[in-house]
Amino acid sequence: MTSEISEKKTGNIRAKSQIKILTAARTEFVLQGYKGATVQSIADRAELPKANILYYFKNKENIYHAVLEHTLEMWDEGIGDIEADQGPKVAIEKFIEAKVRMSFNHPESSKIYAMEIIQGAQHLKDYARTYQRQWVREKAKLFQQWIDNGEMADVDPVHLIFLIWSATQHYADFETQILTIMNRADFEEEDVEQVIAFLCDIVLRGCGLI
Amino acid sequence: MTSEISEKKTGNIRAKSQIKILTAARTEFVLQGYKGATVQSIADRAELPKANILYYFKNKENIYHAVLEHTLEMWDEGIGDIEADQGPKVAIEKFIEAKVRMSFNHPESSKIYAMEIIQGAQHLKDYARTYQRQWVREKAKLFQQWIDNGEMADVDPVHLIFLIWSATQHYADFETQILTIMNRADFEEEDVEQVIAFLCDIVLRGCGLI
DNA sequence: CAATTAACTGACTAAATGGTTAACAACAAT
DNA sequence: ATTGTTGTTAACCATTTAGTCAGTTAATTG
Numbered sequence A, B: 001m002t003s004e005i006s007e008k009k010t011g012n013i014r015a016k017s018q019i020k021i022l023t024a025a026r027t028e029f030v031l032q033g034y035k036g037a038t039v040q041s042i043a044d045r046a047e048l049p050k051a052n053i054l055y056y057f058k059n060k061e062n063i064y065h066a067v068l069e070h071t072l073e074m075w076d077e078g079i080g081d082i083e084a085d086q087g088p089k090v091a092i093e094k095f096i097e098a099k100v101r102m103s104f105n106h107p108e109s110s111k112i113y114a115m116e117i118i119q120g121a122q123h124l125k126d127y128a129r130t131y132q133r134q135w136v137r138e139k140a141k142l143f144q145q146w147i148d149n150g151e152m153a154d155v156d157p158v159h160l161i162f163l164i165w166s167a168t169q170h171y172a173d174f175e176t177q178i179l180t181i182m183n184r185a186d187f188e189e190e191d192v193e194q195v196i197a198f199l200c201d202i203v204l205r206g207c208g209l210i
Numbered sequence C: 001c002a003a004t005t006a007a008c009t010g011a012c013t014a015a016a017t018g019g020t021t022a023a024c025a026a027c028a029a030t
Numbered sequence D: 001a002t003t004g005t006t007g008t009t010a011a012c013c014a015t016t017t018a019g020t021c022a023g024t025t026a027a028t029t030g
Helices: A004-036 A039-046 A050-056 A060-078 A087-105 A107-118 A125-148 A157-173 A175-182 A189-206 B004-036 B039-046 B050-056 B060-078 B087-105 B107-118 B125-148 B157-173 B175-182 B189-206
Strands: none
Touching: A004 A039, A004 A050, A004 A060, A004 A107, A004 B004, A039 A050, A039 A060, A060 A087, A060 A107, A087 A107, A087 A125, A087 A157, A087 A189, A107 A157, A107 B107, A107 B157, A107 B175, A125 A157, A125 B175, A157 A175, A157 A189, A157 B107, A157 B157, A157 B175, A157 B189, A175 B107, A175 B125, A175 B157, A189 B157, A189 B189, B004 B039, B004 B050, B004 B060, B004 B107, B039 B050, B039 B060, B060 B107, B087 B107, B087 B125, B087 B157, B087 B189, B107 B157, B125 B157, B157 B175, B157 B189
16 A cells, blocks of 8 residues: 555656646647647647656547636636625626636636637536526626615626626637737736726726716 | 630639638638638538539638638628717717627627637737727727717726627627527527617716716 | 630548557555 | 556557549530
8 A cells, every 4th residue: 555655746746747738738729729739739838758648648638628627617716706795886896806817817718718618618518508507697686686776777687797707808818919909018917907997997887886 | 715704604603612612611610620620521511522622722721711811801891980970979889789790690700700819819910910909099099089078988998999899799709608598599689689788888888978 | 516724523642640559667565 | 675556658550631633524715
């Protein structure tokens, strides 16, 4: 039987290699798409021989699944949830800020997710059908209560959620376009705060909360 | 020398075949990505032999370029431009409506475009750098004048354009997700109008125009 | 009709690619 | 040391795929 130390060491090698591979894979899948990313290109980016990649992941599809899973975990965690107790203004502000920060900090995850949806969500149909639909319904109900209480303007809650999703994720997915148009090489913390302020301003005023 | 009639007929065959091929190709590129779409799969979808595809387009990249070009033409035409003479309210309304209708009528073009940008805009860098950047600057200046004249709230014009782009294109690019969440099979004219009304409502109020 | 051009296609080829295997190296446990 | 486990990798193979080509048919023209 293996000792605790050896387990840790073994685990470390596995974990380190897997992270290295998944990081390289994520980039390749974004740049080249699923079919365009080759095991060899992932190996090159990870600076490992191809066979070593296939030692840790049985095949290319498994790598992709692992990347996708990681993406969904982030989506769940980083989303910051919409909380009921502080009213619509704070809830929307917090939600927008969480989503914008996510987009700027992890654009690749957002891109992987976007490409997956654009191509028909082959691997994510169930996720949207069960988890996401439920989440949207719950939050929509919450917004509707605020509307009924006269705490915010009468806007369609579901489309409001879509609006916030799209506007925030745009800064990740269309990074390249935005940087080119703004004639910038990279985003800075300043930009992140400006976007948060802008979106909160428009959306809150749009919801009659300012 | 070929007669006018023969030119027309010849042109017809070429044009018809090319449209057939490009339509099939567009769908395949959306569903499978550039590398994933094979010349054979495009041929199958177009119901033509593979060699016939390569008779009309020298190679796969040429097909993709043709698809992309068509997409950009649509983008230019359908965008409806932001006109100065009727003030910010009408300008924004018209722009939103044009973009939303475009998204619902030609989701595949929007998807091709989105994937291209997400993957780093390899084929579109120049387009964004020259044409788009100029367009955004022009329109931003226009918004700024309205702001300076006190005709609308002081919101960042460039980010306002990004917001409208993202919110409208979202209905094309994330079609699958939205339909799944809304538990619907297809969009109807009713939906289009609801989205237009919703977005105009939020954005106009967000800009202090209601 | 004869000749020229355009449209079309089955069969083939060279290169790329996902995945296997078998042999080897590092290392821990006894 | 011996044994077993994990990690590592070059070499190899089967399949897929873009693109070519040689030859055929259809259309057009003079």
